[in-house]
Amino acid sequence: GQSLEQPSEVTAVEGAIVQINCTYQTSGFYGLSWYQQHDGGAPTFLSYNALDGLEETGRFSSFLSRSDSYGYLLLQELQMKDSASYFCAVSHTGGGNKLTFGTGTQLKVEL
Amino acid sequence: KAGVTQTPRYLIKTRGQQVTLSCSPISGHRSVSWYQQTPGQGLQFLFEYFSETQRNKGNFPGRFSGRQFSNSRSEMNVSTLELGDSALYLCASSLDGRRSYEQYFGPGTRLTVT
Numbered sequence: 703g704q705s706l707e708q709p710s711e712v713t714a715v716e717g718a719i720v721q722i723n724c725t726y727q728t729s730g731f732y733g734l735s736w737y738q739q740h741d742g743g744a745p746t747f748l749s750y751n752a753l754d755g756l757e758e759t760g761r762f763s764s765f766l767s768r769s770d771s772y773g774y775l776l777l778q779e780l781q782m783k784d785s786a787s788y789f790c791a792v793s794h795t796g797g798g799n800k801l802t803f804g805t806g807t808q809l810k811v812e813l
Numbered sequence: 814k815a816g817v818t819q820t821p822r823y824l825i826k827t828r829g830q831q832v833t834l835s836c837s838p839i840s841g842h843r844s845v846s847w848y849q850q851t852p853g854q855g856l857q858f859l860f861e862y863f864s865e866t867q868r869n870k871g872n873f874p875g876r877f878s879g880r881q882f883s884n885s886r887s888e889m890n891v892s893t894l895e896l897g898d899s900a901l902y903l904c905a906s907s908l909d910g911r912r913s914y915e916q917y918f919g920p921g922t923r924l925t926v927t
Contacts, residue, residue, distance in 0.1 A: 732914075735914050744903065745905075745918045747917070750915065793914045797868065798844075798861050798863070798868040799846055799861055799863075799868075799907050801846070801858060803856035803858075804855075805855055806856075
């Protein structure tokens with residue numbers, strides 16, 4: 703089977719740095735994406751890693767280790783508006799754009 | 814560019830009925846995927862269409878079906894509705910090729926089955 707595990711909830715204070723981890727077990731792994739979803743909203747794409755290492759996009763960075771089947775999303779200079787659910791998602795080899803999503807992490811940013 | 818649109822936004826149906834949901838992708842996107850989101854199961858992949866052909870399929874019963882038209886618009890149909898089909902149904906479109914991992918989601922259709 704395929705599974706992607708994330709912590710269910712993370713709490714941090716405004717201005718801090720937070721890391722959301724994702725461990726995966728899947729066949730035909732191609733890459734790992736991260737999506738943000740605010741309550742009542744649609745998921746929006748944040749970042750993608752196909753190769754090992756760190757990808758930086760503004761305040762957000764994402765890391766992948768294919769050998770450890772592990773990735774994380776790093777959010778810096780947290781703002782209240784970052785309070786949302788964050789999902790990791792695996793894209794697969796074999797063609798097509800199917801995404802298998804993780805369980806999701808609810809991030810709460812406090813003052 | 815206009816984003817992904819889905820209609821209707823909200824729907825209430827009775828067990829045993831069928832429902833059709835519609836999705837219009839971003840102009841130029843030929844890949845359309847459908848996902849079901851529930852509090853218990855999270856985001857689950859239903860199927861993907863590309864150039865009017867189903868390219869990938871998730872682990873859902875045959876009551877769930879879809880199609881794509883020549884203008885890339887897509888519909889999904891659920892027949893013989895069950896209470897457990899109550900969920901947010903999300904449609905996502907993407908380019909094919911190098912940036913296919915970047916999917917653009919619509920606002921979803923909230924289906925309630927009573």
